[in-house]
Amino acid sequence: MPPLIFVDEQNSAALRDLADLATPMALRVAVTLGLPDRLRTEAVGGDVLAAELGASPVALELLLGHLVTLGVLGHGSDGYRTTGYGAALCADAGNGLVDLLDLHAAGGRAELAFTELLHSVTTGEAAYPRRYGQDFWADLAEQPILRESFDRQMAHRFHDQVPQIVAGYDWGRFATVVDVGGGRGAVLAGILAAHPGMRGHLVDLDPTAAAATRTFHTHGLSERTRVSAGSFFDPLPAGAEAYLLSDILHDWDDEHAHRILSRCVEAAGPAGRVLIIEPVGGRRGETAMDLAMLTIFGSRERRVDEFRTLASAHGLALDHVTDLSDQRCLLEFRRTDG
Numbered sequence: 001m002p003p004l005i006f007v008d009e010q011n012s013a014a015l016r017d018l019a020d021l022a023t024p025m026a027l028r029v030a031v032t033l034g035l036p037d038r039l040r041t042e043a044v045g046g047d048v049l050a051a052e053l054g055a056s057p058v059a060l061e062l063l064l065g066h067l068v069t070l071g072v073l074g075h076g077s078d079g080y081r082t083t084g085y086g087a088a089l090c091a092d093a094g095n096g097l098v099d100l101l102d103l104h105a106a107g108g109r110a111e112l113a114f115t116e117l118l119h120s121v122t123t124g125e126a127a128y129p130r131r132y133g134q135d136f137w138a139d140l141a142e143q144p145i146l147r148e149s150f151d152r153q154m155a156h157r158f159h160d161q162v163p164q165i166v167a168g169y170d171w172g173r174f175a176t177v178v179d180v181g182g183g184r185g186a187v188l189a190g191i192l193a194a195h196p197g198m199r200g201h202l203v204d205l206d207p208t209a210a211a212a213t214r215t216f217h218t219h220g221l222s223e224r225t226r227v228s229a230g231s232f233f234d235p236l237p238a239g240a241e242a243y244l245l246s247d248i249l250h251d252w253d254d255e256h257a258h259r260i261l262s263r264c265v266e267a268a269g270p271a272g273r274v275l276i277i278e279p280v281g282g283r284r285g286e287t288a289m290d291l292a293m294l295t296i297f298g299s300r301e302r303r304v305d306e307f308r309t310l311a312s313a314h315g316l317a318l319d320h321v322t323d324l325s326d327q328r329c330l331l332e333f334r335r336t337d338g
Helices: 009-019 022-033 046-053 057-070 097-101 106-123 128-132 136-142 144-159 162-167 186-194 208-218 254-268 287-297 304-312
Strands: 073-076 079-082 176-180 199-204 225-229 242-246 273-278 316-323 329-335
Touching: 022 057, 022 097, 022 106, 046 057, 046 079, 057 073, 057 079, 097 106, 097 144, 106 128, 106 136, 106 144, 106 287, 128 136, 128 287, 136 144, 144 162, 144 186, 144 208, 162 186, 176 186, 176 254, 186 199, 186 208, 186 242, 199 208, 208 225, 242 254, 254 273, 254 304, 304 316, 304 329
Parallel strands: 176 199, 176 242, 199 225, 242 273
Antiparallel strands: 073 079, 273 329, 316 329
16 A cells, blocks of 8 residues: 655645746736836826737736736736836846846747747757747847847846956966857957957857947957857867857757867867856756756756767867856866877
8 A cells, every 4th residue: 555645735835836837927928018117107007008008908907916916016096017126127127137038039939948848858859949940040040139139138148257257267378269159249358358468259140240349349359359250160260279169059959069169179270279168067057947958959058077078079178177157167178189
C-alpha cells in the first residue's frame, strides 16, 4: 500500500501562485496597450480608455481590476491612475521592462514561445519557430521594429555591467580587439575608453552597426575604432590580438556556435585569443535563463566543461575563467598551436 501523502495547503497555494498565468499576461498586455504611461499623469475612466484603445469596455475593466489588485494601478471616483509601483512599467523608467514585456517587442514576443516549452523539452529544439513559423533571427531580419527593440534590450542588459567588465579583466594586454556581434558598442566603448592605447573593430548587422558608429563618435573614439556591417557566420576582420563574443554563443545551438568559433579562430591566427563573456551554467547562469535560451534559441547557458569541449574542436584551450560580475564570466581561450 503506498504511503499516505499529506498536502500542505500553504505549499499548494504557493505553487499555484507560481504557476499562475493571469498576472504575467496581464502585465504584458498592460504594457503593450501603454496603460502605465497613459495613466501616469491623470486618472481616466475605463470607458474612455476603451474608446481610445478600441477595446471591449467590459473586458478592459477586468484587466484594469486585476492591475488594481496587483497595485500597478489605483482606482478612484475619477478613474484609474498609475501608482508609484506601477510607474516602473513606464517607457522612460530606464529599467528595460517595456522591451521585455511589450508583446510587440522582440523580448515580449519571444517569451510567448514558452507556451511551447513542452515541445522544446521533448525534442531539444527551439519552440520559437514552432509558434511563429520561423526562427527568432529571421523575424528580426524581416521586422525592423523587432530589431530595434532587441538592440535596446541588449544595450540595457549590459548597461550596468560595463564598468565591471572593464575593471574585471586585463584588457590592456591587447593592442587590438574585434568585438564580434558587438551590438551598439557599449562594451567595446567602455574597454577602449579605459585603455587609450587600444584599437577596436566591431562587427554586427545593419542597422546595429550604424548605431555602434554613433556610439563611438559620442564617446570620442572614432579614430580608434572601425565598424563593419556583417555577420559572424562570414569571414571576420583578420589579425587582431583578441576576438570578443559577449552574450553571443548562448543564443545559438552547438552547430551554429561551432560556425561562429570557427570564424573567430580563422581570423585570429595562431597568436590570437578568443574571449567569451556570458552567464556560465552552474556559475553565473540562472536556471530560468536556461529555459529561455532553450525555448527561444534551442540553446542553453553552457557550463565551463561544455565551453571547453565546444572550443577544443577548433584547437582552442581554456586558459582562464574570470568572474566579472554576479551575472557574467569571461572565458579566455588560446590556440593550442599558437
